[in-house]
Structures are given as structure tokens and as C-alpha cells.
Amino acid sequence: MMRSLRLPPGVQQCAAAAARSEIPLRRPVASRVSLVSRLFAMASPSYGPKWWTDKTTAVVTGGELGQRAADEVKQAAVAKDQHGSLTLLVNNAGMAYKGDVFGLPEATATLATNYFGTVQLTEALLPMMPDHQGRVVTVSSRAGLTSIIRDPNLRQRFSSARTTAEVDALAQEFLAAVQRPELLAPQGWPRSMYGVSKLCLSTYCRTLAARMEQRGITVNACCPGWCRTDMSSQGGNKSAAEGADTPVWLALRSPDSTGGLWGERRQLAY
Numbered sequence: 001m002m003r004s005l006r007l008p009p010g011v012q013q014c015a016a017a018a019a020r021s022e023i024p025l026r027r028p029v030a031s032r033v034s035l036v037s038r039l040f041a042m043a044s045p046s047y048g049p050k051w052w053t054d055k056t057t058a059v060v061t062g063g064e065l066g067q068r069a070a071d072e073v074k075q076a077a078v079a080k081d082q083h084g085s086l087t088l089l090v091n092n093a094g095m096a097y098k099g100d101v102f103g104l105p106e107a108t109a110t111l112a113t114n115y116f117g118t119v120q121l122t123e124a125l126l127p128m129m130p131d132h133q134g135r136v137v138t139v140s141s142r143a144g145l146t147s148i149i150r151d152p153n154l155r156q157r158f159s160s161a162r163t164t165a166e167v168d169a170l171a172q173e174f175l176a177a178v179q180r181p182e183l184l185a186p187q188g189w190p191r192s193m194y195g196v197s198k199l200c201l202s203t204y205c206r207t208l209a210a211r212m213e214q215r216g217i218t219v220n221a222c223c224p225g226w227c228r229t230d231m232s233s234q235g236g237n238k239s240a241a242e243g244a245d246t247p248v249w250l251a252l253r254s255p256d257s258t259g260g261l262w263g264e265r266r267q268l269a270y
């Protein structure tokens, strides 16, 4: 199913079909209102000078993750543009269980969607990005600040992680701890599957930013704030459009910074 995205004039649309088969996902709710449909809806001067052209290709994830999705993005981009280059990738897709749900299948699904699936798609698409122009913007969350990790040594491992393998290992350690819940607190893990998945995601973005510096590709993560979408059961204090402001701003403004976590257009300490 091709998904229609609203992009500013001049930015080509390119979206992939759903590709959930390779990831063991359990979806808690059907999403109807999503930041996806709002991203790029507002290309106002506050996003900086227009630098994109009708050759610029953007992908905003939502309902598509994993290798099959990456392959479909590549095919769609090649069909639209012989060079098949991808300038913008906005990792927006994400999920959270509602209420007090906590367990290994749920933690596995949360990490698979929010962390592993996003990493897999990003890594598969990076070779398509033009040097000195490509941008990756990942919608993460303040729910995943390092302060959620109570053990200082464990927290330090997140702060000092330099490779995807190190972040993968931390994600796997969390899943192992979920199997033995009595170990969670003593090991310093919070009882938050969503928080840990987003902490892994923001940490990955920081390591990726360093890895992409030589290619001149900027990588930033952000928190949209608490938004009225299906994820929050429409309970947020921001509209979806207001939440989309910082990801859109990061995607469209002139690149002068990389490796940060942002909220309301300001860099957050994490």
C-alpha cells in the first residue's frame, strides 16, 4: 500500500509499503491520526531558506520499517529519479503499549519497532544519501533520557556508546533483564519498555551522527512533546501539527549541527 505524504512544493514524495513480516510486531492500536500526515505540511519561512528542488526525495516512515521497506523505497526512488538519491529520512514510526502492560513479548515488539526496525531501515537507506546534503531526523522521546537509567555504570555505557553494536548489546541486555523482572531494578533498568527503546534510539542517532560526519550527513533526534495522536489516546497538550514543528524544522533548516536531541527547536541535555 503506497502511503501519500504531504510534502512542501518541490519535494518529491516517496513512501514504502508496509513491511512488518520480518519483525515480530504486536500492534496495540490502529493508528489513524499520526504525525506522519502532518510532517512537511507547513513549509513556512521559519524553516529557513528553501534549498530543496524537484529532484529532492524525502521519506517519512509510518507503517513501514525493515529491509523490505528499504528495498521498496529504493525502487520507488529509482522510478522517480534515475539517480535514486534520498536527501531526507524522517524516522517517525513508533509504538507504545497503553497502560501498565509489561512483559517479554511486549518489550521485544517495542524494541523491534522503535529501535531495531528503525536502525535496520536507516542503515539500508544511508547508501542512497548524497554526501554533504543528506539528513536523518529521528522522532524519539524525552521518555528516553539517560536519567531513566538508575545505575551510574549502566548510564555511563549509554553516554559513552560509540557503535551500533554497543547500543544493540544494551537493548539485548534490557530484554534479558525483562525476562527476570526481579533483576530490573537492581541492574538499574527502569520498568519502561518505551523509554528504553527511545533511549537506545537517541543513543544510536548520536553514534550515527559521528559516523556520518565525514560524509557530511547530519543526524538529529527530537522529541515532539506530548501530542494529541493515537499514541497518547488524544490526550496530549499539543496538536500533531505543533508536535511536527521540530522534526520539520530539523529536516528543512540549513544544517549546522548534528548529533543532538531537540525539543521545541532547542537542544536538550540527555
Ligand SMILES: NC(=O)c1ccc[n+]([C@@H]2O[C@H](COP(=O)([O-])OP(=O)(O)OC[C@H]3O[C@@H](n4cnc5c(N)ncnc54)[C@H](OP(=O)(O)O)[C@@H]3O)[C@@H](O)[C@H]2O)c1
Binding pocket: 020, 025, 027, 030, 031, 032, 033, 034, 035, 036, 061, 062, 063, 064, 065, 091, 092, 093, 094, 095, 113, 139, 140, 141, 142, 223, 224, 225, 226, 227, 228, 229, 230, 231, 232, 236
Ligand atoms: N504522541 C506523543 O505524545 C509522542 C511523544 C513523544 C514521541 N512520540 C513519537 O512520535 C512518533 C509518532 O508518533 P504518533 O504520536 O504520531 O503516534 P501514532 O499516532 O501511534 O502513529 C505512529 C506511527 O508509527 C507507525 N507504526 C506504529 N507501529 C508500527 C510498526 N510496528 N511498524 C511500522 N510502523 C508502525 C504507524 O503506522 P500506521 O499508521 O500504519 O499504524 C503510525 O504512522 C513516534 O515515534 C512516537 O514514539 C510521540
